[in-house]
Amino acid sequence: MKIPSIHIPLPSPKGKPLKPKLITTGILLLSMGCAGAGWWLWQQHITETETYSADSAETLPLTVQTVVVHQQSVPADRRLTGTVEAIDVTTLTSRVTGRVEQLLVQEGTQVEKGQVIAIIDVSDIQAKQQQAEAQIIEAEAAVLTAQANRRSALTQVYTAQEKLSEAKASLLEAQAELADAQLNQRRMSRLYPEGAVPEVDLDTANTRVDVLQARIRQIEATIAQSASTIKSAEAAVEEATASVGQAQARVAQAEATAREVTANLDYGVVRAPFAGVITKKQVEIGAIAGVNQPLVTLESRDRLRLSVAVPESLIDRVQLGQSVTVHIDALNRQIAGQVSQIVPSADPQARNFTVKVALPPTTNLISGMFGRLQLENTERTALVIPSNTLVERLGVSGVFKVVDGKAQFQTVTVHPINDDAVEVFAGVNEGDRLILNPDPGLRENTEVSESNYQQYTKGAPYVE
Numbered sequence: 286m287k288i289p290s291i292h293i294p295l296p297s298p299k300g301k302p303l304k305p306k307l308i309t310t311g312i313l314l315l316s317m318g319c320a321g322a323g324w325w326l327w328q329q330h331i332t333e334t335e336t337y338s339a340d341s342a343e344t345l346p347l348t349v350q351t352v353v354v355h356q357q358s359v360p361a362d363r364r365l366t367g368t369v370e371a372i373d374v375t376t377l378t379s380r381v382t383g384r385v386e387q388l389l390v391q392e393g394t395q396v397e398k399g400q401v402i403a404i405i406d407v408s409d410i411q412a413k414q415q416q417a418e419a420q421i422i423e424a425e426a427a428v429l430t431a432q433a434n435r436r437s438a439l440t441q442v443y444t445a446q447e448k449l450s451e452a453k454a455s456l457l458e459a460q461a462e463l464a465d466a467q468l469n470q471r472r473m474s475r476l477y478p479e480g481a482v483p484e485v486d487l488d489t490a491n492t493r494v495d496v497l498q499a500r501i502r503q504i505e506a507t508i509a510q511s512a513s514t515i516k517s518a519e520a521a522v523e524e525a526t527a528s529v530g531q532a533q534a535r536v537a538q539a540e541a542t543a544r545e546v547t548a549n550l551d552y553g554v555v556r557a558p559f560a561g562v563i564t565k566k567q568v569e570i571g572a573i574a575g576v577n578q579p580l581v582t583l584e585s586r587d588r589l590r591l592s593v594a595v596p597e598s599l600i601d602r603v604q605l606g607q608s609v610t611v612h613i614d615a616l617n618r619q620i621a622g623q624v625s626q627i628v629p630s631a632d633p634q635a636r637n638f639t640v641k642v643a644l645p646p647t648t649n650l651i652s653g654m655f656g657r658l659q660l661e662n663t664e665r666t667a668l669v670i671p672s673n674t675l676v677e678r679l680g681v682s683g684v685f686k687v688v689d690g691k692a693q694f695q696t697v698t699v700h701p702i703n704d705d706a707v708e709v710f711a712g713v714n715e716g717d718r719l720i721l722n723p724d725p726g727l728r729e730n731t732e733v734s735e736s737n738y739q740q741y742t743k744g745a746p747y748v749e
Contacts, residue, residue: 367593373585380552435525441518449511594637
């Protein structure tokens with residue numbers, strides 16, 4: 286501060302010079318006055334400077350760098366979570382009832398196709414096999430008996446038919462003879478009254494006619510009897526034929542029972558249908574295994590897939606045969622997969638479609654692992670802020686806004702996009718000015734001065 290100079294005029298009477306004593310006294314007084322005034326003015330300057338410095342320290346705004354937030358295009362979130370599962374997985378069950386004599390695997394055991402998994406006691410089945418074999422012998426004997434009865438009935442038919450044929454031939458012969466005898470009888474009857482022939486000739490002619498008529502009646506009776514015998518024999522043949530069919534059916538049934546029992550004997554040895562690993566054991570040695578009771582679960586490690594629920598809003602982005610990327614968190618690696626199945630039915634509650642992604646053989650990849658399906662990237666609009674605007678106060682994440690020249694803390698809800706940017710869902714609006722790299726000691730309502738600011742664009746450098 287510039288100290289102003291002070292000029293004090295001295296009295297000087299006209300025509301009378303001042304005396305030296307008076308002059309000296311005046312100069313002394315003048316010097317003392319100037320010194321007092323100067324001291325007073327300096328004290329005032331020091332006071333004003335200290336007051337100004339103190340006021341400046343209290344009200345001087347904090348200089349900060351800010352950024353203005355606006356809507357931006359960001360990659361849409363297309364990572365869908367799923368579970369790795371085995372394509373070839375089966376639960377081996379018991380096909381027979383029996384005691385588990387041997388269980389040759391444990392959880393984690395690697396097995397080859399056809400390897401014996403368990404052996405079940407089948408002594409009861411062996412007894413049934415012997416019974417089935419006895420039933421086959423009995424049924425076959427019944428077939429032989431029925432076939433013999435049929436042959437006997439057929440013989441009766443053939444015999445009766447021969448008799449019938451002979452009787453019919455005899456009947457024709459007798460009828461011819463009768464016709465001749467009747468002609469002779471009529472001739473004798475005309476000649477006898479004239480005395481041309483003796484009575485004995487007439488009697489002989491009459492007797493011959495009677496005999497032939499009696500013979501014809503006998504032959505006709507034989508024919509009727511033969512026809513009746515044929516009919517009965519044919520009925521016996523049909524019955525015997527039916528008996529043969531029934532006996533043969535019993536044989537077939539007994540043989541089927543025997544085959545079933547033999548197959549059950551084979552089912553006493555449980556084998557692996559394909560190569561894989563035992564993931565679960567449901568029985569122990571000595572337990573009684575019933576029909577269809579689970580024994581162990583077998584999974585193939587060579588054929589795995591990711592099963593993931595895809596929202597209906599994204600199902601049009603998935604096609605059969607489509608190449609996709611799957612991230613396995615446990616292995617911290619990405620695997621190239623291919624969409625192998627899309628279940629054409631959505632969950633009525635969640636509106637999700639189940640999609641299966643075939644995965645190539647991968648070291649240490651096992652079923653049950655957590656996986657993420659990465660779909661094709663698309664763009665959407667969102668509020669994005671720099672990561673270095675975030676601060677934490679008492680365990681709460683937030684940012685400092687500049688409102689009316691003052692810093693105001695605001696809690697936010699965010700989701701990371703990358704190392705430099707986050708998407709904000711709540712707490713920040715478009716056009717807000719946020720403080721970059723806020724000082725850890727920055728307090729609420731601190732007056733701030735913005736050195737510069739910019740429209741923030743994800744990935745662009747900040748204006749310093």
